[in-house]
Amino acid sequence: MEKILIVEDEKKISDIVKSYLEREGFNATAAETGREALKLIKDRFDLIILDLKLPDIEGEEICRSIRGISDVPIIMLTAKSSEDERVKGLGIGADDYVIKPFSPRELVARVKAHLRRTKAGEKKVLSFNKGILIIDAASMEVKKREAPVSLTTTEFRILLCLAERPGAVLNRLQLTNTVQGYDFEGYDRVIDAHIKNIRHKIEDNIQKPVFIKTVYGAGYKFIGVRD
Template sequence: MDTGQRESILIIEDEKKISEIVRAYLEKEGYRVKQAETGGQALKFLKETVDLVVLDLMLPDIQGEDLCRIIRESSDVPVIILTAKSGEEDRIKGLGIGADDYVVKPFSPRELVARVKAQLRRAGRTKKKLLSYNAGALRIDVSNREVFRDGMVVILTPTEYKILLSLAEQPGWVFSREQLVTFAQGFDFEGYDRTIDAHVKNLRHKIEKDSREPEFIKTVYGVGYKFTGIPDAD
């Protein structure tokens, strides 16, 4: 257990049994947990400091989608949707309204905790203006949306930049092609396997010294891709 973690997490879930299970697993990891059974209760908690929200879409008073939009109007706190809605269109819609991740019931509490940790790491890195890897070999200026390889500016397309940032914010995390397509919304979803592979190929040509032996973006065969750069100390 990492007792050093004291981030505050708000669970918005009207099924008490599920809420208590999630709370138990999160508290075991050292997080401070608040619980709300309705959207109205959640809005009161959101006036306080909250570092991450776990949001059920089926609430008794406010639609979860509407609550997510309300949160996004005033905050960039990470939101993980927890729902029984499992269709692809539901996932795309959920991410499209501002959620950062989408977990389908029934779910593994351990996996949910891992996703919480990943989103909190990502939120912490996003607050930084400059991400740096491998002793400065690759740098991402988040504020200006600029990328540098060995000090030289690398020109990326908007889609390439979104894919790179999504990967780089979570080193070692394996992303499926479908996830990367969602993060880089704005191009045709049809034939996404072929499309995402083409974007990654172009990225490698631009940021890798040898695209055949990449040091930053590795292929996880049968799954997708992961970022293997080593973050530099602040």
């Protein structure tokens, strides 16, 4: 049974989300404050639903703290509807976002989609550029020159999606549908933000990438050489 942590200070919303998740067979735990959440994340959770506006600690800070110790999928709950705010949240390590007010059924569907893709990694290891970059699909681990690379779940899915199709140009909508299972408003900026994060982690020089190339007006393609 997958364990879900709900970090939400509005008890009515938290109770509704918890009820819907438990109805679908998930083990859901709720935290009303950031401090409570930071204590709970020491336990293993399969996914975290995180409200950005909490009474004691900003959700962005909690997201950074989680990313310091775990690659668990994070879905943000936010009343901030501007595209820049959403891109900012994804830039600090969140995998997805849901804007309030939201449909509990849609949120549960997104939870299922993320968990399904987390489990879907095939048992294969991809090696590129004479072993400089290694992608293990089963363990969802990436190494650069034998050193572990910390990617969020969504970043890993995007990288794997591109690496499995070297030389093929994938547009932003294709990447969104492949890694999320649905499209949404502002998906182009969101993909760009994730690609930027990935490049900072796997490229020696982001101005002269050797793994992910931008094809202007079309999308992105993986240019690493398969070993």
